[in-house]
Amino acid sequence: MYAIRSPKQGHDTLCSKPGRAALTAAGTHRAILAVWRIEQPRLITSLARLLRDVPLAEDLTQEALIVALERWPKTGIPERPGAWLMTTARRRALDHLRRRRMLDQKHEMIVREMEEEEQIMPDLDTPLDDDIGDEMLRLIFTACHPLISREARVALALRMICGLTTEEIARAFLVSEATIAQRIVRAKKTLSESGLSYETPHGEELSQRLASVLEVVYLIFNEGYTAARGEDWLRLQLCNEALRLGRILTSVAPQEPEAHALLALMELNASRAAARTDADGNPILLLDQNRDRWDRLQIQRGLQSLRRVQELGGVGGAYALQAAIVACHARAGTADETDWTRIADLYAELAGLVPSPIVELNRAVAVGMAEGPEAALEIIESLRDEPSLKDYHLLPSVRGDLLFxxxxxxxxxxAFETAAALAENQRERDFLMRRAVEAAGAGKD
Known part of the structure; x- marks a missing residue:
């Protein structure tokens, strides 16, 4: 797994000065990949801005990684690994353009610009200018061009922007890795052959791409809010990055209610971050959370965004309905005060707008709280043959809770043992196994 974090944070825990033999070969390899996952989006956005070619930018960042994998185990990880990778990638880009001996004026201009930047390129030990503005958002809009299929847009953006593997993206979409790989290949081919510009669109073109961009941003947030894999259940850097992009979106598209609704949804969910894990990083379920640890300022920001959605007449949108659901939790002073009937009704409305087995699974939880476990179990049993949920660990997890x-x-x-076997996040797997042990013990009483 990876994390997008603020460029200002530095990489002291991953770096060693050249020649320092503090890490084993395997440790160095893992550290390189960790640095790579952090830096990849910034490398691609920087090169895409210069080259006006997103797939080529990604290819050149991959070349920089290969060079790092060859050199760093011998020389040690540089003091500023991100700057080293950026310098290497840009020089590769310049070499690529020189080799092609571009004849047209546009490419000659790009070469000239890069040569000028090469002359003032900072030393590898000097931090790069980290203020990339909305370059990442611009890259997402480029990847979400209407010429690319909706599914491929999101997959490509998640791959390039967040560095998710095809396996991780496949899990997010509940489809096979081969399907995701094919989508990414086709999307990159379309980008390369169409000559699409690297830009933030405006007007009608912005509206055409906005739905996919919103989906990308929300998937980034979800991957941080509940990580699909790895040892950490919560990755705040990803949540914060999605929130930053969401806030930029509301300024780029101030009259789009779903942009404000997505921001409301993310703010309200993120407000619970401090209460979602214990001191050891283990998950704490919603009903067991200490609500005094919820961020009230962030809740107010989320509710303010939700009021903006109402002003724009967008309360019936998919993100608006989800935000309204989370707002029910945010407004409840205690778990017992939660309006579960209202939440179940909102999920029913959402299911009518966006039919999905995931929505039905969530509706079952709300129905269980509002009407009792038997009513919820009836919904769950109807989902057990749903192909897209066959390997989805939360289905047997919810079923286990209702049976308990x-x-x-x-x-x-x-059911809990089945869920644990399907879960790929270590924290969730451990939690589900504890539930299984609890159920086994209760059965003996």
């Missing part, structure tokens, strides 16, 4: 509440402990234990 119905005192069907042996069935609950088996």
């Amino acid at each position: 509440k119905l005192c069907r402990y042996d069935e609950a234990r088996r």
Whole structure:
């Protein structure tokens, strides 16, 4: 897994001065990949701005990684690994343009610009200018061009912007890795052959791309809010990056209610971040969270964005409905005060707008809280043959919880064990196994 974090944070925990033999070969390799996941989006955005060619920018960043994998195990990780990678990638880009001996004026201008930058390129030990403004958002808009299929737009942006692997993207979409790989290849080919400009669109063109951009930003947030894989359940850097992009979107598209709705949804969810894990990083479920640790200022920001959605007449949008659901939790002083009936109704409305087994799964949870576990279990049983949920660990997890509440402990234990086997995040797997042990113990009482 990876994390996008603020460029100002530095990389002291990953770096060593050249020649320092503090890390083993395997440790160096892992550190290189960790640095790569942090720096990749910035490398691509910087090169794409210069080259006006997004797929080529990605290829050249991959070349920089290969050079790092060859050299750093021998020389040690540089003091400023991000600057080293950026310098290497830019020089590769300049070499690429020189080799092609561009004849047209546009490419000659690009070469000239890069040669001028090469003359003032900072030393590898000097931090790069980290103020990239909305370059990452611009890259997302480029990847989300209407010429590319909707599914491929999101997959390509997640790959280039966030450095997610095809496996991680496939898990987010509940489809096969081969399907995601094909989407990415086709999208990159379309970008290369069409000569699409690297820009933030305006007017009608912005509206055409906005839905995919919103989806990308929300998937970034979700990957940070509940990481699909790895050892950490919560990755705040990703959540913060998605929030930053969401705020930029509301300024780029101030009259688009779903942009404000997405921001509201992310703000309200993120407000619970401090209460979602214990001191050891283990998950704490919503009903067990200490609500005094919820960020009230962030809740107010989220509710303010939701009021803006209402002013724009967009309360029936998909993100607006989800934000309204989370707002029900945010407004409840205690878990017992939560308006579960209202939440179940909102999920039903969302299911009518965006039919999805995931929405139905969430509606089942709300129905269980509002009407009891038997009513919820009926919905869950209807989802057990849903192909897209076959390997989705939250289906048996929710089923196990409902069976536990119905005192069907042996069935609950088996459901939790199934969920644990499907979960790829270590924290979730451990949590589900604890639930399985709890169910086994309850069955013996």
